[in-house]
Amino acid sequence: MEGPLDHQENERIREMLETDPVAAIKRINLVQTDDIRLNIAITGEPGTGKSTFVNGFRGINNNDEGAAPTGCGGPTTSPTSYLHPDYPHVILWDLPGIGSTMWPADQYVERVELKKFDFFIIISANRFRENDVKLAEEIQKMGKKFYFVRSKINHNLRDEEQSRRDFTEEETLAAIIEDCFKGLQKVGTESPQVFLLSSPGLSQHGLNQLKRTFERELPELKRKALRLSMSDLYLQVLDNKKQRFQAEIKYYSIFSAAVPIPLLSAFVDLWLIYSAFQKYVVGFRLNARSLEEMAAVTRVPCEDVRITSTLLKPLITYAVLKVLTQVADRSMASVALMKGYSFISLFRRPVVFALSFTTTYIALRLTISALAEKAHRFKRILVLSTM
Ligand SMILES: Nc1nc2c(ncn2[C@@H]2O[C@H](COP(=O)(O)OP(=O)(O)OP(=O)(O)O)[C@@H](O)[C@H]2O)c(=O)[nH]1
Ligand SMILES: [Mg+2]
Numbered sequence: 001m002e003g004p005l006d007h008q009e010n011e012r013i014r015e016m017l018e019t020d021p022v023a024a025i026k027r028i029n030l031v032q033t034d035d036i037r038l039n040i041a042i043t044g045e046p047g048t049g050k051s052t053f054v055n056g057f058r059g060i061n062n063n064d065e066g067a068a069p070t071g072c073g074g075p076t077t078s079p080t081s082y083l084h085p086d087y088p089h090v091i092l093w094d095l096p097g098i099g100s101t102m103w104p105a106d107q108y109v110e111r112v113e114l115k116k117f118d119f120f121i122i123i124s125a126n127r128f129r130e131n132d133v134k135l136a137e138e139i140q141k142m143g144k145k146f147y148f149v150r151s152k153i154n155h156n157l158r159d160e161e162q163s164r165r166d167f168t169e170e171e172t173l174a175a176i177i178e179d180c181f182k183g184l185q186k187v188g189t190e191s192p193q194v195f196l197l198s199s200p201g202l203s204q205h206g207l208n209q210l211k212r213t214f215e216r217e218l219p220e221l222k223r224k225a226l227r228l229s230m231s232d233l234y235l236q237v238l239d240n241k242k243q244r245f246q247a248e249i250k251y252y253s254i255f256s257a258a259v260p261i262p263l264l265s266a267f268v269d270l271w272l273i274y275s276a277f278q279k280y281v282v283g284f285r286l287n288a289r290s291l292e293e294m295a296a297v298t299r300v301p302c303e304d305v306r307i308t309s310t311l312l313k314p315l316i317t318y319a320v321l322k323v324l325t326q327v328a329d330r331s332m333a334s335v336a337l338m339k340g341y342s343f344i345s346l347f348r349r350p351v352v353f354a355l356s357f358t359t360t361y362i363a364l365r366l367t368i369s370a371l372a373e374k375a376h377r378f379k380r381i382l383v384l385s386t387m
Contacts, residue, residue: 001081001093001116004036004226013230017237021285021378022297028230036222037089041079041114044123045131046097049151051076052199053123054094056207058084068094077102079112087218093117098131105131109138118225120146126156128183136187143228145221147193147210150180154198231379238284242372245280249364252276257356269322269356273315273363280368281307284375294378307374318363325355 003010009031016024042050051068055061062070068082076096084090095112099105103112120139124132132148139146153176160172177194184192193213197206256269281287285294291302329352 001039001113002037004038004118004222004229005031006037010233014233014237017230017234018241021234022290022293024230025294025298028226031226033219033222034088036226037091038087038119038218038222038225039091039093039117040119040121041093041095041112041117042121042123043095043098043112043114043135044149045125045129046075046100048097048123048125049197049199050097050123051094053121053149053151053197054082054092056197057092057211058082059086075100087215089222090218098135105134109134114138115142117144118228119144119221121149122146123149123151124180125150125152128179132183133187136184136189140187140189145224147195147213148180148184149195149197149206149210150176151197152199153196153206234379235376238372238375238378241283242368245283245368246365249361249368252364253357253360256360257353269360270319273318273360276364277315277367280371284371285378286371286374310370315363315367318359321359321363322356325352325359328352328355 005013013024013027016027042054044050049070051070051074052062054068055064055070060067068074068076068080076094078096080094082092082094084092096103098108108114120135122132122135122139136146136148153173156176157169157172161167173196176196180194181192184194195206195210195213197210252272256272282290285291286307291306294300295302
């Protein structure tokens with residue numbers, strides 16, 4: 001499944017995020033809403049009318065050519081995509097039902113790759129069910145939005161009419177809406193959007209209402225999809241950078257451990273670790289100049305991304321450990337000289353090398369992790385600045 005941008009544009013922005021995040025933000029802001037792809041998942045329990053909804057939403061009947069298969073003859077067995085004829089780049093994904101034998105509820109989220117979709121329509125029939133709760137929670141966890149559709153309302157109305165003497169349509173519909181709202185509020189949905197639908201042909205009222213809401217919200221839904229996708233892309237870029245920097249640590253560590261002259265070694269170490277630190281700060285775009293540029297373009301303050309003294313902790317610990325290693329080394333050398341223990345000289349060098357290597361390695365690794373975590377906060381800036 002393709003994301004909100006076509007592959008070429010996505011790669012171009014990925015490169016820019018790597019080399020010049022400010023330029024990347026400017027480019028993201030220039031993307032036209034019509035060019036943003038929106039992948040909508042139609043999900044819910046088996047047989048609730050998901051495929052029927054896909055057809056109705058696309059303005060066709062279940063038995064028209066090109067319609068999604070429905071009913072007993074056509075349970076949906078794998079996610080299937082349909083383009084919407086009226087909205088460019090809107091793709092409806094007819095998903096299999098959650099909790100069927102082929103798609104057990106506990107495996108559903110991973111197997112249908114729910115996280116890949118931008119927006120969701122949960123179709124539920126008859127009652128607000130445990131699987132509806134599960135879906136709503138998963139979608140909210142991802143910071144995404146959904147509409148809740150109660151289908152087969154005509155069945156409920158018919159059943160109620162047959163079983164209650166004081167039946168009124170208004171009261172039954174109000175009770176159904178109430179049930180949906182209660183269920184959604186329990187899972188913490190802010191301003192739930194609920195639509196009541198009957199089989200196409202019987203009542204188009206709910207479907208038309210849903211379409212109007214969707215049309216009004218479509219530009220923002222697309223922008224949101226783009227923002228989330230771009231901030232995920234940025235995290236990938238950061239993680240790649242982090243891995244590249246971490247792969248280089250061993251070379252710094254070997255070099256630092258290999259310089260045997262005491263004073264020179266301390267000097268080389270400090271210079272080495274400082275230049276590595278500077279390289280990572282610039283690499284993660286956390287230097288003062290990059291931050292100022294970013295703040296100027298995005299108009300989002302970058303205060304929480306600034307380098308603070310806590311980031312220097314691993315380096316200070318490093319310096320102390322290095323001094324201790326050298327003191328230990330000198331002491332061993334003196335003991336060996338005074339007592340004539342020549343065997344000490346045999347293992348002194350390898351021990352000092354190993355200690356020195358390990359301290360440099362750990363200090364640089366901790367520093368890279370701390371800087372990468374700081375840089376992760378850019379994700380928030382990226383999201384805010386592309387609103
Ligand atoms: N009365 C009534 N029947 C409906 C409604 N929506 C769907 N149906 C019928 O319910 C049956 C199942 O509909 P589908 O659209 O195939 O349901 P689905 O959720 O896609 O089913 P799976 O793919 O098996 O999970 C079909 O016979 C539809 O005609 C509705 O709102 N009212
Ligand atoms: Mg289906």
